[in-house]
Amino acid sequence: MTARRLFLLSLALLSLALVxxxxxxxxxxxxxxxxxxxxxPLFGVAPGKATxxxxxxxxxxxPVTNLEFRRFVLAHPEWAPGAPPPELADKTYLAHWKPAPGxxxxxxxxxxxxxxxxxxxxxxxxxxxxxxGRLPTVFEWEFAAAADxxxxxxxxxxxxxxxxxxxxxxxxxxxxxxxxxxxxxxxxGLYDLHGLVWEWTHDFDSLRFGxxxxxxxxxxxxxxxxxxxxxSATREDYAAFMRFALRSSLEARFATAGLGFRCAYDAxxx
Amino acid sequence: xxxxxxxxxxVAAGVLAVLAFWLPGQPQAADLPTETAVLTDAPxxxxxxxxTAPAKVVVELEVREVVAELSEGVNYTFWTFGGHxxxxxxxxxxxxxxxxxxxxxxxxxxxxNIDLHAVTGPGGGAASTFTAPGHKxxxxxxxxxxxxxxxxxATAPVGMHIANGMYGLIYVQPAKPLPKVxxxxxxxxGDFYTLGxxxxxxxxxxxxxxxxxxxxxxxxxxxxxxxxxxDKALKAKVGESVRLFVGNGGPNLVSSFxxxxxxxDNVHTYGGDSVQTNVQTALVPAGGSIIxxxxxxxxxxxxxxxxxxxxxxxxGSLGMLKVDGKEDKSIYSGKEVDESxxxxxxxxxxxxxxxxxxxxxxxxxxxxxxxxxxxxILVAQGQKVFLNNCSMCHQPEGQGIPGVFPxxxxxxxxxxxxxxxxxxxxxxxxxxxxxxxxxxxxxxxxQVMQPIAGLSDQDLAAVLTYVTNAWGNSAxxxxxxxxxxxxxxxxxxxxxxxxx
Numbered sequence: 001m002t003a004r005r006l007f008l009l010s011l012a013l014l015s016l017a018l019v020x021x022x023x024x025x026x027x028x029x030x031x032x033x034x035x036x037x038x039x040x041p042l043f044g045v046a047p048g049k050a051t052x053x054x055x056x057x058x059x060x061x062x063p064v065t066n067l068e069f070r071r072f073v074l075a076h077p078e079w080a081p082g083a084p085p086p087e088l089a090d091k092t093y094l095a096h097w098k099p100a101p102g103x104x105x106x107x108x109x110x111x112x113x114x115x116x117x118x119x120x121x122x123x124x125x126x127x128x129x130x131x132x133g134r135l136p137t138v139f140e141w142e143f144a145a146a147a148d149x150x151x152x153x154x155x156x157x158x159x160x161x162x163x164x165x166x167x168x169x170x171x172x173x174x175x176x177x178x179x180x181x182x183x184x185x186x187x188x189g190l191y192d193l194h195g196l197v198w199e200w201t202h203d204f205d206s207l208r209f210g211x212x213x214x215x216x217x218x219x220x221x222x223x224x225x226x227x228x229x230x231x232s233a234t235r236e237d238y239a240a241f242m243r244f245a246l247r248s249s250l251e252a253r254f255a256t257a258g259l260g261f262r263c264a265y266d267a268x269x270x
Numbered sequence: 271x272x273x274x275x276x277x278x279x280x281v282a283a284g285v286l287a288v289l290a291f292w293l294p295g296q297p298q299a300a301d302l303p304t305e306t307a308v309l310t311d312a313p314x315x316x317x318x319x320x321x322t323a324p325a326k327v328v329v330e331l332e333v334r335e336v337v338a339e340l341s342e343g344v345n346y347t348f349w350t351f352g353g354h355x356x357x358x359x360x361x362x363x364x365x366x367x368x369x370x371x372x373x374x375x376x377x378x379x380x381x382x383n384i385d386l387h388a389v390t391g392p393g394g395g396a397a398s399t400f401t402a403p404g405h406k407x408x409x410x411x412x413x414x415x416x417x418x419x420x421x422x423x424a425t426a427p428v429g430m431h432i433a434n435g436m437y438g439l440i441y442v443q444p445a446k447p448l449p450k451v452x453x454x455x456x457x458x459x460g461d462f463y464t465l466g467x468x469x470x471x472x473x474x475x476x477x478x479x480x481x482x483x484x485x486x487x488x489x490x491x492x493x494x495x496x497x498x499x500x501d502k503a504l505k506a507k508v509g510e511s512v513r514l515f516v517g518n519g520g521p522n523l524v525s526s527f528x529x530x531x532x533x534x535d536n537v538h539t540y541g542g543d544s545v546q547t548n549v550q551t552a553l554v555p556a557g558g559s560i561i562x563x564x565x566x567x568x569x570x571x572x573x574x575x576x577x578x579x580x581x582x583x584x585x586g587s588l589g590m591l592k593v594d595g596k597e598d599k600s601i602y603s604g605k606e607v608d609e610s611x612x613x614x615x616x617x618x619x620x621x622x623x624x625x626x627x628x629x630x631x632x633x634x635x636x637x638x639x640x641x642x643x644x645x646x647i648l649v650a651q652g653q654k655v656f657l658n659n660c661s662m663c664h665q666p667e668g669q670g671i672p673g674v675f676p677x678x679x680x681x682x683x684x685x686x687x688x689x690x691x692x693x694x695x696x697x698x699x700x701x702x703x704x705x706x707x708x709x710x711x712x713x714x715x716x717q718v719m720q721p722i723a724g725l726s727d728q729d730l731a732a733v734l735t736y737v738t739n740a741w742g743n744s745a746x747x748x749x750x751x752x753x754x755x756x757x758x759x760x761x762x763x764x765x766x767x768x769x770x
Contacts, residue, residue: 242426248400
C-alpha cells in the first residue's frame with residue numbers, strides 16, 4: 001500500500017517534470033495558462049447572445065503521448081488494454097498497442113512521443129483526473145484553437161481556415177502519426193491543436209446533433225443536409241463544422257483511430 | 271366477470287391483429303426471404319431482379335476516403351461510398367425491405383452518413399446512419415416508391431462531403447420491370463472544385479471558395495475526366511438497345527445530358543414513371559436522375575456530354591459509347607464523309623509521306639532525348655490529351671465534320687505544317703486557337719478554334735505527335751525542346767493560361 005502510494009507520488013512528480021529519458025525541456029512540454037475571454041463558437045451560444053465567455057484556465061501544451069498513457073495504465077490497471085468493460089471503452093481501445101514480452105513497451109518505441117489514440121472518453125477522463133485535471137470543455141478547446149502563431153483569434157482569416165480544412169480533408173490513414181510538439185507553437189504556446197489528431201473534449205456530447213436529432217425524429221437543426229446550417233454562427237467555417245460533426249458522431253466508449261486528447265486544469269488548481 | 275369479458279375482448283383483438291399481419295400481400299420482414307444486394311461500380315449496373323415478390327435485401331456499404339485520379343496527372347482526395355466515385359449502384363425491388371449497413375473505415379478522418387432519396391422517412395436515413403470513423407451503423411427501410419434515386423452523404427458541411435464525391439444511385443426496380451435491353455450502364459455526373467486550375471497537375475485540394483461561388487473546376491462523369499473514354503468507353507453493337515441510369519450528384523450544377531448522334535427513344539423524366547419519347551437532351555437536376563434508353567442503328571463513337579457545352583470542352587464532362595457493327599447508309603451515310611477526307615490529292619502524296627517517315631527515323635537516331643520519350647509513349651499520352659481536349663470538334667477518329675471542323679486524319683493542312691520548316695505554328699494553333707479561312711484537303715473552313723489551356727510541354731508534344739501520327743498520318747515526333755522554343759515565339763501563352 002505504502003509502496004503503491006510512493007509509486008503514485010513519484011508518477012505525479014514525473015508527470016510534473018519532463019518525460020524521462022529526454023534531455024532538457026523538449027518543445028511543447030508543460031502546461032500553458034490561458035486568460036480566457038469572450039468569443040463566438042460555431043454552435044452553442046445561448047439564445048439572444050452573440051458570444052460565450054471562457055474563464056481563465058490552463059491546458060497541456062500538447063496532446064498526451066503513448067509513453068505517458070502507458071505510465072498511467074501501469075498505475076491504473078483497470079485501464080490496461082482489454083481491462084475496461086465495453087461500456088467504458090469499445091474493442092478498438094488501444095488497438096495500436098501490440099503485446100510485448102517482458103514488460104517492454106507495448107508499442108514500437110518510435111511511437112513513444114506520438115499522441116495516444118484509440119482511447120475512449122472515459123479513459124481520457126480518468127487519465128486527466130489522475131493528473132489532477134480534466135478534459136477541456138468544447139468552448140475552452142475552441143477558444144484555444146482559434147489562435148494561429150501570431151494572433152489569439154485567427155478564425156476569421158480564410159487562409160487559417162483553409163490550412164485546417166486541408167488536414168481535415170485528408171484521411172487518417174493506417175500509417176504512423178507524427179510526434180507531438182513538432183510544429184510551431186501557437187499564440188498561447190500550445191502545439192498540435194490542428195494538424196495532428198482530433199481531441200476529446202469534456203462535454204463533447206453537449207451539442208449532440210446526431211443523437212438529439214434522431215431522438216426528435218431528425219428534427220431540423222441536426223448537422224445534416226440544410227439543417228446543419230441552421231443555428232450556426234457562420235456558414236463558412238467548414239473546419240468548425242467538421243469538428244462539431246465529429247464530436248456529435250462520438251460516444252464516450254468510442255476508441256477511434258486519429259482521436260487523442262490533452263488535459264485542462266482550472267486556473268486555481270495545482 | 272367484467273374483467274374476464276375485457277380479457278376475452280383483448281384476446282379477440284390480438285387474434286385479429288395477428289390475422290391482419292398474415293393478410294396476403296402484406297408479408298412481414300421476418301417472413302421474407304433474405305438476400306444480399308449485388309453492388310457494382312460504375313459504369314456497371316447490377317443484373318435485373320427476377321423476383322416477383324418482395325424480399326429482405328441486405329446492403330453493405332463502406333465509406334472510404336481515397337486518393338484517386340480526377341484527370342490525367344491530377345489527383346484528388348475523394349470521399350466515397352465503396353471506394354470509387356460515384357458510389358456503388360444499389361438495385362432493389364419495389365416493396366423490398368432494405369436492411370442497410372453503413373461502415374465508416376477506421377482510416378477515415380471524418381464521420382459520415384447516408385441520405386437515400388429512395389427512403390420514406392425523415393432525413394432519408396441520415397441520422398440513423400451517422401457514423402464515427404471505425405464504426406458501423408444499421409437501419410431498415412421499405413422501398414415504397416419505384417424509381418431511380420440519388421443517395422449522398424449528409425454530414426455537415428454537407429456540400430463539401432458531396433463535392434468530394436459522396437453520392438451514388440439506388441434503383442428501386444418497379445414491380446412490373448422495364449422492358450429488357452441488351453446493356454444497362456451507370457453514368458453519374460459531378461462537379462469538382464480544386465485549388466488549382468483545370469489540368470494543373472499533382473494533388474489538388476478542395477476549394478471552398480470556388481464551391482460556394484459554384485465555380486466548378488471540373489465537371490465529369492463517373493468521377494474522372496478519363497472514366498468513359500478510350501478503352502473505358504461504353505460498348506454496344508448495332509441493333510442492340512442500351513439503357514443508361516443517369517444521376518447527377520452535383521453538388522451545384524444541373525446537367526443537360528445529351529448523347530451526340532443519338533436520340534433517346536424513352537426518357538423516364540427525373541427517374542420516375544412518366545416516359546417521354548424522342549428526346550434530344552434531358553435535364554438531370556443536382557440530386558436527381560433520369561433513365562434513358564435507345565436502340566443503336568448505326569456504328570460509331572457516340573459522345574456523352576453535358577450540353578452546357580463549355581463543361582464538355584473545358585471541364586471534362588465527356589464520355590464515349592463505342593458502337594460496332596454494319597453501317598446502314600440509308601440511315602447515316604458515313605462513307606460520304608470518308609470520301610471527302612480521302613481526296614485524290616492526299617492519296618497521291620505517298621512519296622511525300624515516305625520521305626517524312628525517313629526524316630523521322632533520322633531525327634530519332636540523332637536526338638537522344640527522343641529516344642527516352644519514345645514516339646510510342648508520346649502517342650499514348652497524346653491520345654488521352656486529344657480525347658479530352660480536341661475530339662469534340664475534330665472527332666475521335668480525327669475525321670472532323672465536313673465544312674465545320676477540319677479533319678486531322680490525312681489532312682494536307684496539318685501534315686504540310688508538321689512536315690515543313692514551320693512546325694512551331696502548330697504549337698501556336700493549340701495555345702492561341704485559330705480563326706479565319708483555311709483550306710484543308712481542298713475544302714474551305716472558316717471557324718473559330720478556341721485556345722487550349724492547361725497543357726504542359728509534354729502534353730503539347732504528345733498531342734501534336736499523336737495527331738500527326740494517328741489515322742494514317744505520319745510525321746517526326748515533337749520534342750520538348752521544340753515546345754519550349756515554340757512557346758517563346760508564339761504570342762504570350764501565359765495570357766492564354768490566365769484566361770481560365
